[in-house]
Amino acid sequence: MALSTHTTSTGYLLPSIHSAPPFFTQQPNPTTLAIATEHWVKLITGYARHRKLFFLRVEDAESPGNDWAEVLRNERINRRLPPTYLSYILEILVNKNLAAYEPPAQTRAVMLFWRLPEEWAEVLHEWATSTGQLNSILTFYDITDPPLESPLTGIPIPLLRRAIGILTKSNRAQIISIPDGEGVRFFPGNKYVG
Amino acid sequence: MHRLGGVGLSAFDRHNQSQRSFAQLSSQLTQAQISHLHSQLAQFRTALSNFAVTHREHIKRDPRFRHEFQQMCASIGVDPLAGPRRGGWWAEMVGMGDWQYELGVQIVDVCVSTRERNGGMIEMDELIRIISKLRGVSGGEITEEDVVRSIETLKPLGAGYQVVDVGGRKMVRSVVKELDxxxxxxxxxxxxxxxxxxxxxxxxxxxxxxxxxxxxxxxxxxxxxxxxxxxxxxxxxxxxxxxxxxxxx
CATH class of the missing domain: 1.10.10.10 (Winged helix-like DNA-binding domain superfamily/Winged helix DNA-binding domain)
Incomplete structure (x- = not known):
């Protein structure tokens, strides 16, 4: 049996290790476990970026038929990632700053940073600049669900807050209280102007 | 009539005298036998020493050879671990140190000879049981602690012996790190x-x-x-x- 890559129905190219049955077992040898987990981390962040998925939950490994099924399962070899191992992988993702537990104070779900919050901050500022929305007040909804689809469409509010927080530090954004909650105003500048 | 040995007082003398000469003869014979045995033992000892010295490196290096050597000694009734000095003849000739090393050798012996059936992992209790049998009653009792310490002393040999905890049970692992x-x-x-x-x-x-x-x-x-x-x-x-x-x- 040869281990080969596989293109999923959503057009993602799975690496050949995904067709290796032991890939779906939490390895008892720490060194081997680290190697396998590193592959999972790459696969999960890559797939999340491909599908623009922001959340990964332990329960995604518990039941079929969700956004993650074609990664967390391999029906061709009849293997699936056990929830306990996924839970461990989530912990590693958080430790590597590639994810954060969201909501905080639990360990069953993470928000994935397939772009780092710092990168999101730049994307956000660039979008505001290129769409001519500097200095005007925007609601969070204006950003997460703009009339014209943007790279920020669907970004989770907690992640948006982080990005705005980073821009605030370089005086490129300001959180403003508006009647129905919070808004944000962007200012010209770049990350080197503090 | 004359009876040999007579009946007078002189008969006692004669009797005593012959007994003395018999005793002398017997002690002479024993002396000869003992000295003969001594020289044989010395000769054997020299031969064994020579063998041990010639093959010292081999004995030290190759656990299988060491095992065979020990078996050879055992089959001709010589305990290489016994001897006048603490640490015995083995220590003297092979230069392997003290009592700890002796026990180490026995651990190696048991581990090597049971490797076939257990793959290089032996339970502590089983190991102690076999070693105790090997040492016999006169060898004195050995404990788990002795075994652990002996394995420590085996470390410089680089044979990879180690005490591991497997699900709460102590096991001695004797397979070397390289591919066995x-x-x-x-x-x-x-x-x-x-x-x-x-x-x-x-x-x-x-x-x-x-x-x-x-x-x-x-x-x-x-x-x-x-x-x-x-x-x-x-x-x-x-x-x-x-x-x-x-x-x-």
């Missing part, structure tokens, strides 16, 4: 089977006991990281050896 024979066999089987090996493969193809197969596979996986475990295999636990798997990318 069992692992070579597993690798060969893995190559034939495209990388996947289960205990049953080793049992049916090589006549191993289940325990030996399990220990060898676990060693490969846990200690050496040479293979990956798959616990979702229909047959139970499967071991995958990446070096024997065919990767298209």
């Amino acid at each position: 024979q069992d692992q070579a066999v597993i690798l060969a089987v893995a190559r034939q089977l495209s990388g996947k090996v289960v205990e049953e493969d080793l049992i049916s193809r090589h006549g191993w006991t289940r325990e030996r197969a399990r220990v060898a596979l676990e060693n490969m996986c846990l200690r050496d990281g040479l293979c990956w475990v798959d616990d979702q295999d229909p047959s139970g636990m499967a071991y995958w050896i990446p070096s024997a798997m065919r990767w298209d990318l």
